[in-house]
Amino acid sequence: MNQNMSTGQGAAEPTRRQSRVVRKRYVPVLLTLAVGATFSLFVWEKAISNQDHHFRHEFEHVADNYSLLITSRIESKFQALESIRSFYYGSKTVDRDEFASFVAPYFKGRNDIHAVLWAPLVRRSQRMQFEQTVRAEGPGNFYIMESTEEGQLATALQRDEYFPVLHVAPDESETAIAGYDLASDPVLLSAIDKSRQTGQIVASERVQLLGCRTTEYGIYIFVPVYEKDAVLQADTNSPCLQGFIGGILHIDGVVECALDITRIKAVCIDVSDDEAPAVNKVLYSHCSSPGGERSMPQRRLPLGEHDDMQHRTHYRMGQRNWTISFEPCKDFFSAYRTSQPLLVLVAGLLVTVLTALCFLMGIGRTLRIERLVGKRTQQLRTANDSLEAEIAEGKRIQSQKENLLSLLSVANNELIESNEKLSRSNQELEDFAYVASHDLQEPLRKVTAFGDRLKARCSDMLDETGRDYVERMQNAARRMSTLINDLLTYSRVSSKAQPFAEVDLEETVREVLEDLDVHIEELNATVQVGPLPCVQADALQMRQLMQNLISNALKFHKPDMSPEVKIYSRPVDEDATEATASGSAVEVVVEDNGIGFEEKHAAQIFRMFQRLHGRSEYEGTGVGLAVCRKIAERHGAAITAKGTAGVGARFALRFASGSVLSQSTATNCKGIRNV
Amino acid sequence: MSKRSDPIAILMADDDADDQMLAREALVEARLANSLYFVKDGEDLMDYLHNSGEYAEQPAPRPGLILLDLNMPKKDGRQALKEIKEDADLRCIPIVVLTTSGAEEDILRTYELGVNSYITKPVTFEGLVEVMKSLGKYWFEIVELPQDEAPVAVTQNASA
Numbered sequence: 001m002n003q004n005m006s007t008g009q010g011a012a013e014p015t016r017r018q019s020r021v022v023r024k025r026y027v028p029v030l031l032t033l034a035v036g037a038t039f040s041l042f043v044w045e046k047a048i049s050n051q052d053h054h055f056r057h058e059f060e061h062v063a064d065n066y067s068l069l070i071t072s073r074i075e076s077k078f079q080a081l082e083s084i085r086s087f088y089y090g091s092k093t094v095d096r097d098e099f100a101s102f103v104a105p106y107f108k109g110r111n112d113i114h115a116v117l118w119a120p121l122v123r124r125s126q127r128m129q130f131e132q133t134v135r136a137e138g139p140g141n142f143y144i145m146e147s148t149e150e151g152q153l154a155t156a157l158q159r160d161e162y163f164p165v166l167h168v169a170p171d172e173s174e175t176a177i178a179g180y181d182l183a184s185d186p187v188l189l190s191a192i193d194k195s196r197q198t199g200q201i202v203a204s205e206r207v208q209l210l211g212c213r214t215t216e217y218g219i220y221i222f223v224p225v226y227e228k229d230a231v232l233q234a235d236t237n238s239p240c241l242q243g244f245i246g247g248i249l250h251i252d253g254v255v256e257c258a259l260d261i262t263r264i265k266a267v268c269i270d271v272s273d274d275e276a277p278a279v280n281k282v283l284y285s286h287c288s289s290p291g292g293e294r295s296m297p298q299r300r301l302p303l304g305e306h307d308d309m310q311h312r313t314h315y316r317m318g319q320r321n322w323t324i325s326f327e328p329c330k331d332f333f334s335a336y337r338t339s340q341p342l343l344v345l346v347a348g349l350l351v352t353v354l355t356a357l358c359f360l361m362g363i364g365r366t367l368r369i370e371r372l373v374g375k376r377t378q379q380l381r382t383a384n385d386s387l388e389a390e391i392a393e394g395k396r397i398q399s400q401k402e403n404l405l406s407l408l409s410v411a412n413n414e415l416i417e418s419n420e421k422l423s424r425s426n427q428e429l430e431d432f433a434y435v436a437s438h439d440l441q442e443p444l445r446k447v448t449a450f451g452d453r454l455k456a457r458c459s460d461m462l463d464e465t466g467r468d469y470v471e472r473m474q475n476a477a478r479r480m481s482t483l484i485n486d487l488l489t490y491s492r493v494s495s496k497a498q499p500f501a502e503v504d505l506e507e508t509v510r511e512v513l514e515d516l517d518v519h520i521e522e523l524n525a526t527v528q529v530g531p532l533p534c535v536q537a538d539a540l541q542m543r544q545l546m547q548n549l550i551s552n553a554l555k556f557h558k559p560d561m562s563p564e565v566k567i568y569s570r571p572v573d574e575d576a577t578e579a580t581a582s583g584s585a586v587e588v589v590v591e592d593n594g595i596g597f598e599e600k601h602a603a604q605i606f607r608m609f610q611r612l613h614g615r616s617e618y619e620g621t622g623v624g625l626a627v628c629r630k631i632a633e634r635h636g637a638a639i640t641a642k643g644t645a646g647v648g649a650r651f652a653l654r655f656a657s658g659s660v661l662s663q664s665t666a667t668n669c670k671g672i673r674n675v
Numbered sequence: 676m677s678k679r680s681d682p683i684a685i686l687m688a689d690d691d692a693d694d695q696m697l698a699r700e701a702l703v704e705a706r707l708a709n710s711l712y713f714v715k716d717g718e719d720l721m722d723y724l725h726n727s728g729e730y731a732e733q734p735a736p737r738p739g740l741i742l743l744d745l746n747m748p749k750k751d752g753r754q755a756l757k758e759i760k761e762d763a764d765l766r767c768i769p770i771v772v773l774t775t776s777g778a779e780e781d782i783l784r785t786y787e788l789g790v791n792s793y794i795t796k797p798v799t800f801e802g803l804v805e806v807m808k809s810l811g812k813y814w815f816e817i818v819e820l821p822q823d824e825a826p827v828a829v830t831q832n833a834s835a
Contacts, residue, residue, distance in 0.1 A: 434778070438775060438776065441775070442691075442775055445775070445796075445798050446693050448798060448799060448800075449693075449697055449798075449799060449800045449803070450693070450697075450800075452799060452800040452801065453697070453700065453800055456800070481798075
């Protein structure tokens with residue numbers, strides 16, 4: 001993801017790719033969510049349908065139960081009526097009181113049976129007599145009545161048959177219904193006829209009940225009673241029909257008594273008469289909404305799939321087909337409803353969400369890791385870059401070093417070359433000097449030699465002056481020879497320079513004194529030699545130097561005094577910091593008691609060919625000290641002169657501490673030597 | 676110590692006329708009766724010894740001793756020395772280098788080449804006389820020299 005973004009295009013590319021990758025990355029999460037949600041919903045739906053089945057099952061069970069209760073109740077009513085019939089069959093006659101007392105128990109504490117009645121068959125011909133008979137026995141105003149259009153009771157019109165209500169229980173209904181001709185009501189008549197024909201108990205349609213304060217409806221159940229011992233014939237006007245026992249059922253009451261309606265929750269009960277016309281179809285309707293009110297018909301609130309959850313029982317009673325249907329109200333299932341589906345859904349969603357979260361965490365972690373990797377990669381890149389930079393730097397330094405080395409080797413080569421050149425030129429110089437001095441000496445020799453021949457062969461031809469001239473010529477030649485030699489010596493300080501080695505100065509001085517032995521003896525000189533250091537030096541040159549100094553000391557003695565020469569050394573302080581293990585700087589001193597010199601000439605005497613005295617006084621070319629100084633310079637030493645005219649001279653050769661190998665305490669340096 | 680009947684001829688190779696003269700006079704002073712012949716450079720020397728060049732018609736006497744200066748033009752003494760000592764016929768002639776050069780290099784080199792003696796020319800005439808005396812005593816009285824096959828013709832002094 002980390003790329004060099006040089007252009008805007010380059011910058012967009014990785015981002016797009018990045019977002020693509022990011023989107024791709026979240027696919028599992030989304031997938032999980034989708035699948036999980038789908039699955040959860042699926043399972044939830046399954047659970048709900050499961051629940052539905054359960055509900056349905058429960059409801060069916062409940063409905064069956066209720067249905068059974070209702071039908072059994074009705075059955076019991078039928079049985080009651082049949083038992084009344086049995087009563088009639090069992091007794092010769094049944095009068096009002098008997099009827100009342102027999103029937104009474106059926107009313108106890110119940111409101112399902114509105115009334116039980118006895119309606120005998122009265123033919124037209126028998127009407128007058130019948131009414132009179134009844135008036136004689138009981139109520140005085142008994143007439144066979146019928147209801148008018150206005151709903152009033154009026155004396156019945158003439159008909160072939162009457163079925164007046166003779167006996168009625170309970171008593172309250174009596175006044176309202178006594179004498180009422182059941183046949184006058186077409187609904188009742190059809191039921192009666194059916195009953196006569198079939199000889200079965202027949203139930204009527206719903207009719208409005210008479211004599212009720214409020215509008216009440218009921219069902220008439222007719223139980224045909226025939227003459228004892230009569231053979232049942234299935235034709236309309238069976239002569240054996242005595243009458244009908246009628247029971248008026250409050251369907252409301254039936255249902256409510258059967259079901260203890262107050263305890264029923266959330267079930268809507270419909271009892272309907274299949275064969276009745278629409279207006280009388282619904283016998284009973286109850287919907288127990290939370291308010292508990294009965295309202296019919298109230299459409300219940302469907303619950304989608306519960307729409308068709310209707311339990312229908314088809315009940316045939318009294319030759320009629322009833323349908324008892326139950327429907328659950330929406331509250332019905334609240335008792336049964338479990339939170340299972342919800343739990344399942346919630347659980348499913350939770351699991352989904354958790355899984356998605358896990359994925360997300362995973363992704364987050366992956367992202368973090370990627371980011372970390374990216375960061376680390378970046379760090380590594382940076383480190384790599386800096387490493388490469390260092391390597392490049394190192395290479396650069398290396399190449400610089402190589403450059404330097406090559407430069408050094410070039411310089412070295414140049415040095416070697418110039419060294420070679422130097423030694424070549426030194427050699428050339430030496431050769432030149434040698435040859436020059438040699439070739440220069442040669443004529444001088446001739447002058448000297450022929451001067452001698454002259455003196456030898458021509459002495460008689462030469463007078464004093466002539467001989468003197470010859471003498472002077474030869475002297476001049478000799479001097480020139482010496483000068484040339486001295487020049488050669490001076491030049492050889494560099495051209496014939498030897499590499500430094502350990503030089504014991506005491507040894508050197510000893511050798512010089514041996515060389516000068518004769519001279520020392522001649523002069524009766526005293527030479528004292530103190531401990532002298534060992535130094536890093538050119539042995540031959542040291543010898544030259546010491547020879548010059550000592551011979552000078554001997555040469556420039558006071559005329560009437562034997563020379564006393566002291567040669568010793570002493571340490572001197574240079575910078576305190578420069579003191580080394582071998583000691584500080586060392587001075588080698590040659591002191592004499594000769595003629596000395598004036599201080600102002602101290603520097604002058606070291607110059608080439610400088611003399612402080614004429615030739616006639618002291619011999620010498622004046623090169624000795626110049627040579628000494630050159631030698632001292634070559635050794636990094638310093639030579640100084642101090643003198644007092646008429647007292648003596650002191651020449652000090654100061655070696656730098658670096659040149660001093662060991663002080664006078666070294667083993668190879670001997671003690672004082674007195675000559 | 677037998678004295679030869681014929682005095683040995685000494686051949687001196689030196690380019691310097693003055694030195695030639697001084698040598699002759701030194702010989703005289705040293706009372707040596709030997710004849711002294713001179714050649715002035717290395718080529719001359721070889722011609723003399725080989726009887727070639729200007730010596731072809733008049734062969735010169737074979738020297739019993741050669742005094743050789745080193746620094747000569749044309750062919751220097753060192754080269755001549757080498758050639759003589761490589762020559763089967765000539766190598767038995769003793770050669771004494773008599774030169775102004777006192778260089779160690781020369782001394783060593785010449786002895787390597789087989790020189791018989793090396794003498795640095797003295798500065799003074801007296802010194803030269805002494806050298807001649809010593810030479811004569813040593814080479815002609817003390818030392819035995821090989822006999823020559825070729826007869827030695829005694830001629831007058833070649834140079835004045």
